[in-house]
Amino acid sequence: MKPRIAQSHLTRVYERIERPLVPVVAQMETTGVRIDPEILRGQSNTLAQRMQKLETEIHALAGHPFNVGSTQQLGAVLFSEMGLPGGSKGKNGHYSTASDVLEPLAEQGHEIVSKVLDWRSVSKLKSTYTDALPQQISQKTGRVHTSFSLVGAATGRLSSTDPNLQNIPIRTEDGRAIRQAFVAEDGFTLLSVDYSQIEMRLAASVAGVEALIEGFREGLDIHALTASQVFGIPLKELPADKRRAAKAINFGIIYGISGFGLSKQIGISPGEANAFIRDYLDRFHELRDWMEATKEFAREHGYVETLFGRRIHITGIKEKNAARRAFAERQSINAPLQGTAADIMKRAMIRVGPALKDAKLNARLLLQVHDELVFEVPKKEIDATVEIVKNVMEGASAPAVTLRVPLVAEAKHAANWAEAH
DNA sequence: TCTCCATACC
DNA sequence: CAGGTATGGAGAC
Numbered sequence: 001m002k003p004r005i006a007q008s009h010l011t012r013v014y015e016r017i018e019r020p021l022v023p024v025v026a027q028m029e030t031t032g033v034r035i036d037p038e039i040l041r042g043q044s045n046t047l048a049q050r051m052q053k054l055e056t057e058i059h060a061l062a063g064h065p066f067n068v069g070s071t072q073q074l075g076a077v078l079f080s081e082m083g084l085p086g087g088s089k090g091k092n093g094h095y096s097t098a099s100d101v102l103e104p105l106a107e108q109g110h111e112i113v114s115k116v117l118d119w120r121s122v123s124k125l126k127s128t129y130t131d132a133l134p135q136q137i138s139q140k141t142g143r144v145h146t147s148f149s150l151v152g153a154a155t156g157r158l159s160s161t162d163p164n165l166q167n168i169p170i171r172t173e174d175g176r177a178i179r180q181a182f183v184a185e186d187g188f189t190l191l192s193v194d195y196s197q198i199e200m201r202l203a204a205s206v207a208g209v210e211a212l213i214e215g216f217r218e219g220l221d222i223h224a225l226t227a228s229q230v231f232g233i234p235l236k237e238l239p240a241d242k243r244r245a246a247k248a249i250n251f252g253i254i255y256g257i258s259g260f261g262l263s264k265q266i267g268i269s270p271g272e273a274n275a276f277i278r279d280y281l282d283r284f285h286e287l288r289d290w291m292e293a294t295k296e297f298a299r300e301h302g303y304v305e306t307l308f309g310r311r312i313h314i315t316g317i318k319e320k321n322a323a324r325r326a327f328a329e330r331q332s333i334n335a336p337l338q339g340t341a342a343d344i345m346k347r348a349m350i351r352v353g354p355a356l357k358d359a360k361l362n363a364r365l366l367l368q369v370h371d372e373l374v375f376e377v378p379k380k381e382i383d384a385t386v387e388i389v390k391n392v393m394e395g396a397s398a399p400a401v402t403l404r405v406p407l408v409a410e411a412k413h414a415a416n417w418a419e420a421h
Numbered sequence: 422t423c424t425c426c427a428t429a430c431c
Numbered sequence: 432c433a434g435g436t437a438t439g440g441a442g443a444c
Contacts, residue, residue: 067440067441069439069440069441070440070441070442071425071426071427071440071441072426072441072442073441094425094426096426097426097427098426098427098428099427099428120427120428121428121429123439123440124427124428124429124438124439125429127438127439127440128428128429128437128438128439129429132438132439152435152436152437153435153436154435155434155435155436157431157435157436158436159435159436159437160436160437161437161438162437163437163438164429164430164436164437164438166429166430166431166436166437167428167429167430167431167436167437167438168429168430169429169430170429170430171429171430175429199431199434251433251434252433252434253433254433254434255433255434255435256433256434257433258432258433259432260432260433261432261433262433263432264432264433265433270432323432326432327432327433330432330433330434331434331435333434334433334434334435335434335435337434338431338434338435341431342435369430369431370430370431370435370436371431372431
């Protein structure tokens with residue numbers, strides 16, 4: 001492989017990032033994370049009762065029992081039997097029961113639909129997390145040992161399997177409660193340190209968006225700043241819905257925006273969404289230039305690169321089919337941002353162990369969740385550890401790459417992962 | 422065993 | 432028809 005790596009100019013990425021990361025990740029897998037099975041068993045019981053009650057109510061509203069977990073049976077009940085509006089059959093001849101189909105129906109007051117959505121979320125939490133995680137506790141160590149893949153994601157991100165510890169719930173209150181079961185060993189505390197808006201900072205930096213660079217340097221609320229500049233409203237008069245819209249556009253930019261996608265995300269028409277995007281790219285015109293240049297690079301080379309030289313191959317960029325070509329173009333925009341963030345995080349992971357050792361600190365790195373590192377830290381060492389981890393993460397792009405914006409890492413610690421995030 | 426659907430995360 | 436992933440259940444084979 002070595003000559004092929006050299007020919008592709010990937011020697012530095014391989015020798016300075018991927019290879020030294022291997023022992024770091026191996027140590028994380030070996031160490032594992034402590035999970036309290038009693039907490040999860042208690043939650044499983046509560047969730048089972050709620051599922052049972054919802055199921056009974058759903059069957060009563062439907063007029064007969066059926067398998068709520070079967071999308072086929074559910075579609076037949078809601079759209080054929082009960083005649084709810086909006087049912088459309090896909091290519092498999094079945095009705096879609098996806099959440100974006102069911103949510104409007106729930107809002108219109110169709111009680112059975114809101115109960116189905118509740119049932120689904122409870123069912124997901126129970127089967128995937130509260131039931132499954134206790135079974136993954138090692139007899140030998142009493143801890144859960146995930147497996148991280150360094151080649152799982154095309155952009156250079158890690159992935160996590162058996163179990164996936166990178167998708168533990170946090171969004172909803174019930175989901176977040178699962179993190180209470182992720183606990184520190186006695187005498188230790190859990191420390192979570194995450195990058196603040198790293199991909200947006202990278203977009204501002206690589207595209208050279210002067211207004212955003214200035215905003216990040218001054219530590220401003222970047223979504224509010226975006227809204228203020230795009231909609232022409234003074235910062236202190238900004239309504240919450242404008243900030244929300246601006247935040248959605250900022251995310252859209254990172255994903256390689258489409259008017260259709262943005263419209264679906266924030267519930268406006270594609271025409272309005274396109275107007276938003278046009279105004280945004282007029283105001284931050286450097287971003288438009290960068291996006292065009294990046295797509296052109298992908299067309300010419302068939303790949304795009306991160307700031308550290310990692311390549312992400314893009315197929316379909318010259319497709320005649322417009323939808324497939326547009327997909328490849330969005331990948332070309334997203335991959336350098338997501339991939340550079342992944343590179344920076346990997347550099348931080350490689351450096352943090354030696355930095356802690358030099359300071360005679362005994363924290364153990366347990367998990368990486370893309371922009372977050374989770375450590376188990378001896379209680380007495382927490383302040384010194386936070387200081388070192390933050391510094392390593394905030395400095396991880398240097399000296400190989402000089403960014404035009406600061407990287408900011410935020411730390412929180414507690415006895416469990418729910419409180420520490 | 423495989424695909425599809427739905428849904429969990431960043 | 433917004434970028435990147437993993438998992439569980441249903442249902443087909």
